[in-house]
Amino acid sequence: MKLCSVCNMVLKFEHFSKSKTGHLGYQASCKSCSQIRRKAYNDKRMMSKEGHIRNILTKIKSRAKLKNLAFDLDFEYLTNYSFKLDLKILWLTLMKVAQRDNIAH
Numbered sequence: 357m358k359l360c361s362v363c364n365m366v367l368k369f370e371h372f373s374k375s376k377t378g379h380l381g382y383q384a385s386c387k388s389c390s391q392i393r394r395k396a397y398n399d400k401r402m403m404s405k406e407g408h409i410r411n412i413l414t415k416i417k418s419r420a421k422l423k424n425l426a427f428d429l430d431f432e433y434l435t436n437y438s439f440k441l442d443l444k445i446l447w448l449t450l451m452k453v454a455q456r457d458n459i460a461h
């Protein structure tokens with residue numbers, strides 16, 4: 357039995373994910389608490405500008421990969437531009453690039 361540091365419930369070890377760094381080899385919070393926390397973290401990350409750009413970049417990159425296109429825009433490039441550009445404009449620009457690739461092939 358182990359105490360969850362988040363919900364303060366004493367639960368069986370099977371309710372905890374294993375962790376090399378955690379106490380007794382398990383994470384401090386139970387599986388359901390960890391899941392909630394991970395989701396909250398992801399949501400927060402996605403809400404942030406950086407997370408949003410990373411998300412877009414990942415999508416574009418996977419699209420480019422599917423079409424065997426070289427995609428040389430990197431995250432730093434995009435973040436530098438995003439200081440000046442609105443995200444919507446950035447997105448539209450990237451979509452235009454993707455569309456142009458479609459026409460070229």
Ligand SMILES: [Zn+2]
Binds near residue numbers: 363364385387388390
């Ligand atoms: Zn818990």
